[in-house]
Amino acid sequence: MKKFTRSTRAITKMQIVALIVVIAVAGIAGAVVYYYTLPPRREQTILTLWTHITEASGGGYWWKSLNESCMEYSASVQNSTYIDIKGGHALYTGTGLTELITYALSNEGPDIVSMHTVLLRDLVDRGIIVEPPQEIQDYVRSNWIDWMVDAVSYKGKIWGIPGGAGANHYMLIYHKDRARQAGLDADTGPQTWAELREWANRLTVRDPGTGDVVRAGLYLFYQYPQAAWSINFWDPLVGFIYTAGGDIYDAKGNRLLLNSSRCIETIRLFYDMIVTDKSTSVGLGISYTDLDKYSMIICGSWFDGVLRAVPTSDWVGNATAVPLPRPSVYDPLITSGYTWGLFVTKDCTNLKAAWDFLKWYSGDGRNSKFMGLCACFTGKLSELNQPYMSRVAPAQYYQAFLNMMNYSKPINYFPHYFEITESVFWPALDDIFLGGADIKTRLDEAVASATQILQRED
Template identity: 25%
Template sequence: MKPSRTLFILVVVFALTMLNACLPAPGAGLQEGVAPAGEKVKLTVLTHWGEESLLKPMRAKLDEYTSLNPHVEIDYQTVTFDQLLTKITTARAAGISPDVYHFYNLWMPDFVEGGMLDEPPSDVLADIQANYSPGSQSAVSYGGKIWGYPTELNTYQLLYNKKMLQEAGIEAPPATFAELKDAACKLAIANPDGTLARSGFVLMPGWDSGVVHPFLSLLWSNGGEYLAPETYQPLFNGPQGQATLQLYVDLIGEKCADPSIGAFGNFVEGKGAMLIMANWLRATLKDAFVDGYENVGVAPIPTGEGGVSTTLQYNWLYGVDSGSKNKEEAWKLVQWLNSPAGEGAASPIGDYLTSALGAIPSRISDQQALADRLSDEFMTAYVRSAANARAEPVLRGGQEIKTALQQGIEAAWYGQKTVEQALNDAAAEAERILAENR
């Protein structure tokens, strides 16, 4: 999403929120967030899990809940990830907000400042504080308050095609920037016209997380910084940031990578040999990886000179809309989804994440109850990487800063700007966004 478009949406949301504050609340005269006695309660839940393989298992969980609570009816709505933020903000502006959102934690500051989120009840807060790691609690907190249930946590690692590396005579996955470049150039295959039939290293242009998250993982592994602690001043345009982006530019210039054919599907289909990607791709790899799931290798993020392998972690959470007329029932549903189904059992969300999605659940008891699902080579590597993970900073304007960095990186990829100019321009835009949100 373009920064100007995001800002426009948030301005609309803010204006309508102020207008709504002057109008009677829905169901005025009733206890807030409680439906009249004997009335059927309809809850609308919005997520981005819309693919058929993800839709059926979640609907089964929700059907289980309504069978246990026959007074509740659930309308489960899904959109693609790139449409989720727009759907949430425009629906609220139109006065037709879902009761429950599943959303990316980077959006939380704008949602909180816009008055969109309901504060969790005391029993929900107590459960989160007792059963989630400090990191997961921090990931769903803003302004000193927890705003929802942490669900999946995701980190990034280097994925590689074991078969391709073996055929190229590469004995081990690359552990450094220099090794990454060398391996990518050995693995790339060119067509007669000079285009790539196979990328040595897959790029993912056009998708903010696909561009920025791998870059930040490499930047941190090169001893660099994204934003300064507390002040959030941009630091990604420093020497380490320029060296990290130069690695990409060198790969493209030497025909070892090509953004014009970039997408994680190229790795799945055998059109790319290596990729820095999050663990949620596991379900797709198990079903569709060209050389079989057993040939998917996972390695730590390669390091720059003197760096320590570090990965980025981001989280998702369930929250409830502050304007819902059924907030009490909405929180009951969210709590049920994220609570153990029985003594020593996983929560419905934990079961869903590790089966349908192949993701790592945030709840500690889920990680324990589902240890067998998290113990294959792929998942073990990602679980281990959490020890060297750094959380994506959650701040007002964070999405816009991320978009500015994405645009700068892509400008360098396509030769529209030098590495230095691309990062300096992105940093200047980040400064503007910070000043605007201060």
């Protein structure tokens, strides 16, 4: 964080005149004033905010919404704080974690970060994220749904404000018309693991001559900027482990559970669908031109809005979202949730200014504008009954989305998450799915290796 000095650029008389003209014209026309190019005032304190979005994200709408809010706050005559947005930081990957740690070591980190909560534990353990004042913790605890509060909590404390980029949950989206043509119950979708496997088989289209898959019955999708198929398989897999009543980590015992019977059962389900049946594919992201290659997609809820917004796709009017299928109808209905949060770092020298801004930004009607563009919920209790998602999600699906969010369980990220997953568990999945390794034996080996990392004192 820096203070402007007299040598730093300030608003000139010409800029002031231009701004007055813009405001006057906008007022006459009833338009909204966009504060895109306002520089900081000389006396303002600059707070740097790192985010993963760029000016191209979401067709430019996401950046525009965030920028407008930050400039609105910065432009207030009474406000002594200026929010300087720095986009393009991969704050949901191991690369983003390394970048934050590197900058923190030289005391040059950002003041505020909007990041995926997968980074939270490692950054708290390293002292990079600072604890909010009790007032902010009470504000979060009383204003967000429980699982969102859990997602920004660690070691019994709340560390930030939830929903920097939405409350997401994993779900199944299926193509209703194709399901109907295959003789399936297109009104309810697959409810159990057995039904999911049947649906995937019946919706798979093969070349009659070669037998090659032309359209996969099911596609596992997790947007991640690397090519290894096991990366994209990982988070949806965790969601299904939850539906089986399992987990990946015991926080109290500091113990990994990825070789438990529930996890083995889950991996065996997908081994049967991917390797044996060849009805399911896993890939890096998804493009608009590939939508015809799949009839069911397991993805984060944000993608549903994208899917419905592609006018050239026959998914429009056919996309139907349902919870992740469970082992049986007698198992509890649950889905995995993940979110982003807004946090303050140790390099912020004006903590009060940072928390004042974040409380303002998370106020009703501000962050929700950005979330609506992402087809996500903020998870804030006061906004749950405001269907601002209707721009991309038909009204009849709004309640279904809301219900799924209410029974979401945040993914239980463990310390050294990226190191353990990338160096231990993803190679284990490759060995199982691509190399034919025995599931239990290979997972036992992986857990033993990962436990050494987990118990290491850095």
